[in-house]
Amino acid sequence: MSAQPLIRSHDVTRRFGAVEALGPLSLHGARGEFVSIVGPSGCGKSTMLEIVGGLQRPDSGSVFVAGVPLEGPRDETAIVFQDSATLPWRTVLDNVAFSLEARGVARDERRDIARRGLETVGLAAFAAHYPAQLSGGMRQRVALARALVTEPDLILADEPFGALDEQTRLLMSDELLAVVDRLGCGVLFITHSIQEAVLLSDRILVMSARPGRIVDEITVPLERPRTSEVLSSTAAAECVSRIWALIRREAQVAMQGAS
Amino acid sequence: MTLSDSALADTPVAPARPASRGVPPPLVLGIGLLAAWWAIAALVDSAVMPTPVTAVERLLVNLQSTRFLDSAADTVLRLLTAYVGVAVVGAVTGFLLGLARFWAAAVSPLLYAVYSVPKIVLFPLFLLFLGLGDASQVGFAFFSGVLPMVLLVSAAAAAVPPLPLKLAASLRMSTPAVITKIVLPSILPAFAGALRLTFGLTFLGLLIAEMFTGVSGLGYELLRNVPLVRMGDIVGEVVLVILIALAPAIGLRTLETRVRARFGTTTEGDGR
Numbered sequence: 271m272s273a274q275p276l277i278r279s280h281d282v283t284r285r286f287g288a289v290e291a292l293g294p295l296s297l298h299g300a301r302g303e304f305v306s307i308v309g310p311s312g313c314g315k316s317t318m319l320e321i322v323g324g325l326q327r328p329d330s331g332s333v334f335v336a337g338v339p340l341e342g343p344r345d346e347t348a349i350v351f352q353d354s355a356t357l358p359w360r361t362v363l364d365n366v367a368f369s370l371e372a373r374g375v376a377r378d379e380r381r382d383i384a385r386r387g388l389e390t391v392g393l394a395a396f397a398a399h400y401p402a403q404l405s406g407g408m409r410q411r412v413a414l415a416r417a418l419v420t421e422p423d424l425i426l427a428d429e430p431f432g433a434l435d436e437q438t439r440l441l442m443s444d445e446l447l448a449v450v451d452r453l454g455c456g457v458l459f460i461t462h463s464i465q466e467a468v469l470l471s472d473r474i475l476v477m478s479a480r481p482g483r484i485v486d487e488i489t490v491p492l493e494r495p496r497t498s499e500v501l502s503s504t505a506a507a508e509c510v511s512r513i514w515a516l517i518r519r520e521a522q523v524a525m526q527g528a529s
Numbered sequence: 530m531t532l533s534d535s536a537l538a539d540t541p542v543a544p545a546r547p548a549s550r551g552v553p554p555p556l557v558l559g560i561g562l563l564a565a566w567w568a569i570a571a572l573v574d575s576a577v578m579p580t581p582v583t584a585v586e587r588l589l590v591n592l593q594s595t596r597f598l599d600s601a602a603d604t605v606l607r608l609l610t611a612y613v614g615v616a617v618v619g620a621v622t623g624f625l626l627g628l629a630r631f632w633a634a635a636v637s638p639l640l641y642a643v644y645s646v647p648k649i650v651l652f653p654l655f656l657l658f659l660g661l662g663d664a665s666q667v668g669f670a671f672f673s674g675v676l677p678m679v680l681l682v683s684a685a686a687a688a689v690p691p692l693p694l695k696l697a698a699s700l701r702m703s704t705p706a707v708i709t710k711i712v713l714p715s716i717l718p719a720f721a722g723a724l725r726l727t728f729g730l731t732f733l734g735l736l737i738a739e740m741f742t743g744v745s746g747l748g749y750e751l752l753r754n755v756p757l758v759r760m761g762d763i764v765g766e767v768v769l770v771i772l773i774a775l776a777p778a779i780g781l782r783t784l785e786t787r788v789r790a791r792f793g794t795t796t797e798g799d800g801r
């Protein structure tokens with residue numbers, strides 16, 4: 271990993287009233303590195319993502335992004351939220367262009383860029399549609415395109431493919447890998463799918479049940495650039511079953527702790 | 530599903546609008562009611578219940594008189610003044626109230642309390658403070674419409690969905706940009722609904738005020754004819770009131786449907 275990581279959090283905690291939602295949690299991620307987080311529902315994954323995105327402040331601990339203490343949202347970070355967050359009154363094209371509009375990019379230019387972004391996610395034909403005319407998975411692709419068009423150095427994605435069917439999920443994973451390689455950006459990626467985590471990630475962090483901490487870390491032994499074809503390799507299959515074993519143990523511990 | 534989905538995408542553009550085919554149901558109902566009126570008028574004593582023809586005849590005669598025309602014009606002008614006031618003052622107040630949680634929490638219960646009081650009991654106050662003329666009539670009409678406008682708009686402004694706001698925050702949008710690009714479009718459907726609802730309430734308030742204090746206006750004309758038992762005139766005026774209300778009501782309804790289709794999170798109407 272490079273000398274100065276893109277993200278470094280140290281002992282981050284967050285509580286909501288009496289609920290200890292998160293931590294203490296420490297993680298790091300480098301430029302160009304794809305890091306996935308898997309963990310049980312409600313363990314604080316979205317919370318951690320929003321903290322790294324500068325949308326929430328941790329109650330204690332520190333977060334550095336690009337070597338600077340995080341004070342709030344930064345321009346070079348793009349967030350894909352767990353629900354697609356499309357604006358119903360804007361066309362698909364103008365939804366994608368929205369992130370550029372916020373940066374003050376001129377109308378024609380941002381629409382050109384947005385059109386290319388829509389091609390990346392396979393929705394060029396739907397530019398003039400409204401979100402209500404799209405399926406949930408398609409809306410999620412709009413949100414992904416909106417994040418990608420700003421050419422971020424850090425992408426924070428909260429289960430962006432959760433609503434997609436298996437085939438589209440694989441195709442989108444390939445597209446995401448290609449874009450990430452082109453931009454050379456770091457990615458923090460939340461998913462419920464172990465296969466997806468193995469396909470996409472350089473490193474996978476396994477979180478405990480709430481309050482979420484990192485309990486395991488797996489380095490994926492697969493070369494990049496890669497495509498969804500690696501999933502049929504024995505190395506990938508071994509990796510998936512190893513993570514399964516880890517998570518099963520974690521789930522058992524969590525259940526015993528709860529009873 | 531392929532990645533391009535292009536087969537589905539031949540005809541894109543605006544959200545679907547309810548199809549209007551053949552005779553619109555409201556028109557059918559209107560004609561039906563007219564027929565019923567006619568039948569009843571034919572069955573009962575015509576001195577109490579004039580036929581549509583008599584009513585319209587009386588209306589046409591009245592419309593020849595300058596005094597009556599002036600009265601109708603007065604009503605329309607007062608209605609316009611009050612309604613513009615309701616729309617502007619109500620929307621701005623409601624919007625600010627919705628954004629300022631503290632004030633919304635402090636003021637809303639009060640507004641609901643006042644709203645639930647039958648407004649007519651407060652009319653003497655208007656007379657006391659605004660006198661017998663236009664001011665108290667317009668004031669009362671305004672008062673009849675403005676509270677629902679404030680309540681509906683402030684509820685919508687307070688209920689802007691959090692996710693678009695989070696998105697805006699992550700994009701570091703300025704507060705004015707958040708207001709124009711997210712908050713205002715989000716509350717537009719509620720505002721359109723409130724515009725439709727408050728029009729009727731404002732008009733009702735005005736007619737009542739005119740009945741009590743007028744020296745002109747359709748409300749005054751209506752009541753003036755009661756002791757004289759001029760049923761043809763009265764019903765003729767009711768027809769005129771309906772006609773005056775009809776065009777804005779249909780227009781506002783259409784506006785609301787379109788705004789909801791374009792700006793609403795879901796495409797359904799409100800079923801009323």
Ligand SMILES: Nc1ncnc2c1ncn2[C@@H]1O[C@H](COP(=O)(O)OP(=O)(O)OP(=O)(O)O)[C@@H](O)[C@H]1O
Binds near residue numbers: 286313315
């Ligand atoms: N704004 C909030 N107010 C109160 N509690 C919250 C808030 N946000 C999150 N929590 C709580 O914090 C915990 C972690 O929530 P979070 O959304 O981060 O979980 P998650 O790991 O993303 O779950 P999922 O996989 O279901 O999306 C949950 O118990 C949740 O109830």
Ligand SMILES: [Mg+2]
Binds near residue numbers: 315316317352428
């Ligand atoms: Mg979550």
